[in-house]
Amino acid sequence: MDWNFIIFSVVKIAVAIGVLHAIAAYAVLAERKISAWIQDRVGPNRVAPPFMKYIPVLGPVLTRWGIFQPLADGLKFMLKEDFTPAGVHKAYFWIAPAVAIIPSMIVIAVIPFGSVMGHQQMVIANLNVGILYTFGIVSLGVYGIVLAGYAANSKYPFLGGIRSSAQMISYEISMGMSVIPVFLIAGALNLSSVIAWQAQHGWLVIYAPLSFIIFLIAGFAETNRLPFDLPEAETELVGGYHTEYSSMKFALFFLAEYSNMIAATGMMTTLFFGGWTLPFWGLDQPAHSIGIAIVQILIFLAKMCALMTVFIWVRWMFPRFRYDQLMDLGWRRFVPLAVVNILVTAIVLWAIS
Amino acid sequence: MSTPVTTETKPAPPVEKIKVKVDGREIEVPRTTPDPISGKPIPTTMIQACALINVDVPHYCYHPKLPVAGNCRMCLVEFGTPALGPDRKPILNQDGTPKIAKSPRPAIACATPISPGMEIYTNTPAVKQMREGVLEFLLINHPLDCPICDQAGECKLQEYSVDYGQSASRFVEPKVHKPKAVDLGPRIVLDDERCILCTRCIRFTKDIVGDDALGIVNRGSYNTLTAYPGKVFDNNYTLNTVDICPVGALTSKDFRFKMRVWFLKETKSVCTSCATGCNIIIGSREEKVYRYEPRQNDAVNACWMCDSGRLNYKWIGREDRLKDVQRQKEKSIWNAALNEISHKLKSAPVGSVAIIASARQANEELWLLxxxxxxxxxxxxxxxxxxxxxxxxxxxxxxxxxxxxxxxGICFTEMGSTIPQIASGISSGKIKTLIVFGEDVTKHGLGPDLLGKLETLIVSDILPNATTRLAHYLLPGCAHAEKRGTFTNAKGRVQKFMKAVEPPGDARPEWEFLHELVFNVTGQDGFVTIEGLFNEMAKEVPAFKGLTWAGLGDSGATVPI
Amino acid sequence: MIVNRRPLTFWEKLYLPAIMGGLKVTMRHAWRTLFAGKKVTMEYPEQKWAVPPDYRGAPYLVRDQDGSTKCVSCQLCEFVCPPKAIKIIPPGPAGQIADRANAEKMPREFEINMLRCIYCGMCQEVCPEEAIFLLKDYSITGQSRQELVFNKEKLLALGGVHPGIQKWKHKAEEAKEQENFPVKV
Structure with missing residues (x-):
């Protein structure tokens, strides 16, 4: 056993999950702030420890921006009563949040978030079939939601669970098909190879824009975000599949949603926006020094955050789809479109070669 | 004092019926009705004919149990009689119906006798206009005190103002002011400004009670109701004038400013202050009894009740009511106490038990005893x-x-005659157990020394007294307003009373725990509700044969005594 | 009237113009809020709302211009109150008489449970004496339930003076003018 590999993998996993949770927490703050601005409000601006205001220059800003809101939210979730309603399937009810959050966390294993640092590749598992792994894991996410809806023994969660099972399975198909052109063009299923190809030839979003659009919209649907948040539609289903949940169990669903969003934007960054590369200042080559390695990680995170902002922005702009419209869009528009996209790409590639 | 007010005793001789029409509906009305005071037949009036088919004619001074005065003019109606030709034969219309000659002037329905073929119109535009006019005149000097008037809510002026009143007064001159809050008697407050001079109170106290204490003095707008100089309006029936006063002129001192009448829950009950058993309505709110009012029952009390009975309700809400079950002077619970009593009674030999019941208890409870x-x-x-x-x-x-x-069968013709026998039984040691219900026996020949000789003294009562303090088992009971049951009055009328308020603390209706006790001791069962209990009793007690709880209705039934 | 739905053009069916329009609107609002300071909310405890003159806040009892209690405890507000927030104890036969001539009575106790009150204003509407008004207090807070049951003294203190036609005083004056009243009873 290669102890070196184990130790570095554990470190990478720990750091990646830590960063993931931190980003998820602050994504919630971003969500609330952006929604507030779009709605002519201020948003959370109160939470700050008392001593913050004594910090020179930064103090007033930190106290007024709600920087500590995620901490307060987390604390609140932990301190709330963990209530289990009567009549639920206890075992399923307890497993469901875990089933929901685990896939959303392990899916980031194959995403290269940087080039190399020393001799370590900045990816937890550099799989040859990274994209297949991703789709395999992402499909598991639906079980958490369906299980939650079923276990709660209550009609709204049940409806939410049913909706999500159909929705997520439908959009997985168009999502999977939408990325095939990307790999046809890049010629590899390994995500690091896809990035390397983009460093050489330019971002894939230019070569396969239709793929990107389908992937983006399917990504909204897969992460249960507006305009596809039917499983948790507040106005119709109270809280959807997590209606009966409270405290930290509810928070896990919440976290899973944002982790899914991070995974989706991470995938998008990798597949369409060149991952950790930038096409100038030599940043498209694997790093020689630790400084450049860190800069490349930051580039990856910046691209991801920009895409997440789009996710959030879109949420506060669109009304929810009706269920039949959702199915219509998924099966009758995106699936044929994705098939045509594959064929056209394949034909063009064949013609060029 | 005048003739008895009850009319049930002698069956009325058959009287001739004549046909009249009220608002187009043909009805048969007896030509005469008994006079409310003398009982002699007098011609039936239009308002009585209307009342037969529940056509409401607004009125202030008319009262079915009082002589007619006809001074308020509110009951003006139009009417017509069959037109007669020169040959004194009715003129017929083309379709053969008699032609009706409508009277050119309206008449007061309360004092105009009916005649065959008469047609009465109570809802024509002219009648409505007349009522509006009369009401406007009545309100000219009325102070509109409603916010501070105890009558508000049951005031005929208010009720008819809703139907026939103007939205604003056209009277711009200052109103005539008369004495307010006059102390008319020990139980009555008079507000002369509110009085509409219907003279109901004067007629009641003169003709029904026979105490001619009230009258109207001064003239015109200054007409004022007052007591005869030097006389106090203090007979035992004064509070009935508060009931019959259609406005807030006469109000009860006892009920004054206590509660607004629209909050009061009305429960049909029977007065317990004497053997007459006047029918009453208990006015209660939030488990507190506020007043008794007489309820019409022509077989018992007509529309009246005496002041002493009416004001005898305050003990129901007394603070020192018995609230806890006690066993050897310690607080206990029903189950434990009843089980122990049943156990003791089961093993008691024949002849070692005596029972002192109370004639204030309901029939059902006495029967269980x-x-x-x-x-x-x-x-x-x-x-x-x-x-x-x-x-x-x-x-x-x-x-x-x-x-x-x-x-x-609790006692015999001479009530109280067995008590000395019981006393000697206790002193000789033959009687070891005494059951006392609702009476303080220490005042009736069974002193504390005698009670001290008993092995078991079981007492149930409502208020504490010398006997309850000596009891080995004390079972808190209910006032009549807190339970249901029946009483048999002096004339043998069996009448129901209903529950108005919840009993205090642990107190339970006597029949409830007596039933448990009887079941435990004798094994007889089959009556868990008061209805079932009454029906069971009607089967077993010969005097109550044929009665049912439902059949009693609101006014009761008379049994031979 | 039946309005036929116009069939969408191909351009509209793409949804893209609508999406772009939506993005534009939301972006404009976010921009204005962030950089032009055009937010519509207030920061409540520091910034307070200017209550409009006809605002209906908490109901309080008022006094007339002579400082007398206007309420005569007719209990109409208690009757009409939909959430049963008002409880009045009338003076009773031996109770305290009103603190002004002719009114004959005023409440012995008058309680409004501010936790129950729904600010519907029915008490004000039904009051024949103009004695209860919904004033401008909108943030009623306290440490306990009992603290929020306002009694007569508190309600009168909070309500202040509200001048109006003094019906009972007017009646008393009118009666005084008729002192040569011919009744001697």
Missing amino acids: SKLKAKFSALSDSVPRMAEGDKLLLNADRNPNTNGARLT
């Missing part, structure tokens, strides 16, 4: 409560259910 009496061949009796009566309503016997105690 008589079952215990039969089991032990026990001596039993009750306590007589005699005082002075009057000729109108107040009975000399102040027990509400003397006849019930007799009919159920």
Whole structure:
């Protein structure tokens, strides 16, 4: 056993999950702030420890921006009563949040978030079939939601669970098909190879824009975000599949949603926006020094955050789809479109070669 | 004092019926009705004909139990009679119906006798206009005190103002002001400004009570109701004038500013202050009794009740009511106490038990006690409560259910005659257990020394007294306003009373725990509700044969005594 | 009237113009809020709302211009109150008489449970004496339930003076003018 590999993998996993949770927490703050601005409000601006205001220059800003809101939210979730309603399937009810959050966390294993640092590749598992792994894991996410809806023994969660099972399975198909052109063009299923190809030839979003659009919209649907948040539609289903949940169990669903969003934007960054590369200042080559390695990680995170902002922005702009419209869009528009996209790409590639 | 107000005793001789039409509906009306005071037949009036088919004619001064005065003019109606030709034969219309000659002038419905073929119109535009006019005149000097008037909510001026009133007064001159809050008698407050001079109170106290204490003085707008100089309006029926006063001129001192009438829950009940058993309505709110009002029952009390009975409600809400079950002077619970009592009674030999019941208890409770009496061949009796009566309503016997105690076999014709026998039984040691219900026996020949000789003294009562303090087992009971049941009055009328308020603390209706006790001791069962209990009793007690709880209705039924 | 739905053009069916329009609107609002300071909310405890003159806040009892209690405890507000927030104890036969001539009575106790009150204003509407008004207090807070049951003294203190036609005083004056009243009873 290669102890070196184990130790570095554990470190990478720990750091990646830590960063993931931190980003998820602050994504919630971003969500609330952006929604507030779009709605002519201020948003959370109160939470700050008392001593913050004594910090020179930064103090007033930190106290007024709600920087500590995620901490307060987390604390609140932990301190709330963990209530289990009567009549639920206890075992399923307890497993469901875990089933929901685990896939959303392990899916980031194959995403290269940087080039190399020393001799370590900045990816937890550099799989040859990274994209297949991703789709395999992402499909598991639906079980958490369906299980939650079923276990709660209550009609709204049940409806939410049913909706999500159909929705997520439908959009997985168009999502999977939408990325095939990307790999046809890049010629590899390994995500690091896809990035390397983009460093050489330019971002894939230019070569396969239709793929990107389908992937983006399917990504909204897969992460249960507006305009596809039917499983948790507040106005119709109270809280959807997590209606009966409270405290930290509810928070896990919440976290899973944002982790899914991070995974989706991470995938998008990798597949369409060149991952950790930038096409100038030599940043498209694997790093020689630790400084450049860190800069490349930051580039990856910046691209991801920009895409997440789009996710959030879109949420506060669109009304929810009706269920039949959702199915219509998924099966009758995106699936044929994705098939045509594959064929056209394949034909063009064949013609060029 | 005048003739009795009850009319049930002698069946009215058949009277001729004539046909009249009220608002187009043809009805048959007896030509004469008995006079409310003398009982002699007098011609039926239009308002009585209308009342037969529930056509409401607004009125202030008319009262079915009082002589007609006809001074308020509110009951003006239009009418017509069959037109007669020169040959004194009715003129017929083309379709053969008699032609009706409509009277050119309206008439007051309360004083105009009906005649055959008469047609009465109570809802024509002219009648409505007349009512509006009369009401506007009545309100000219009325102070509109409604926010501070106790009558508000049951005031005929208010009710008819809704139907026929103007939205604003056209009277710009200052109103005539008369004395307010006049102390008319020990129980009555008079507000002369509110008085509409209908003279109902004057007629009531003169013709029904025979105490000619009230009158109207001064002239015109300055007409004022007052008591005769030097006389106080203090007979025992004064508070009835508060009931019949259509406005807030006469109000009760006892009820003054206590509660607004629209909050009061009205429960049909029976007065327990004497053997007459006047029908009453208990006005209660939030488990507190606020007042009694008489309820019309022509077989018992007509529309009246005496002041002493009416004001005898305050003990129901007394603070020192018995609230806890006690066992050897320690607080206990029903189950434990009843089980122990049942156990002791089961092993008691025949003849060692005596029962003192109360003629203030309901028939059902007395009957359950008589079952215990039969089991032990026990001596039993009750306590007589005699005082002075009057000729109108107040009975000399102040027990509400003397006849019930007799009919159920608790005591015999001479109430209280067995008590010395019980006393000697206790002192000789033959009687070891005494069951006392609702009476303080220390005042009736069974002193504390005698009670001290008993092995078991079981007492149930409502208020604490010397006997309850000596009890080995004390079972808190309910006032009549807190339970349901029946009383048999002096004339043998069996009447229901209903529950108005919840009993305090742990107190339970006596029949409830007596039933448990009887079941435990004798094994007889089959009556878990008061309805079932009454029906069971009607089967077993010969005097109540054929009665059912539902059949009693609101006004009761008379049994032979 | 039946309005036929116009069939969408191909351009509209793409949804893209609508999406772009939506993005534009939301972006404009976010921009204005962030950089032009055009937010519509207030920061409540520091910034307070200017209550409009006819605002209906908490109901309080008022006094007339002579400082007398206007309420005569007719209990109409208690009757009409939909959430049963008002409880009045009338003076009773031996109770305290009103603190002004002719009114004959005023409440012995008058309680409004501010936790129950729904600010519907029915008490004000039904009051024949103009004695209860919904004033401008909108943030009623306290440490306990009992603290929020306002009694007569508190309600009168909070309500202040509200001048109006003095019906009972007017009646008393009118009666005084008729002192040569011919009744001697």
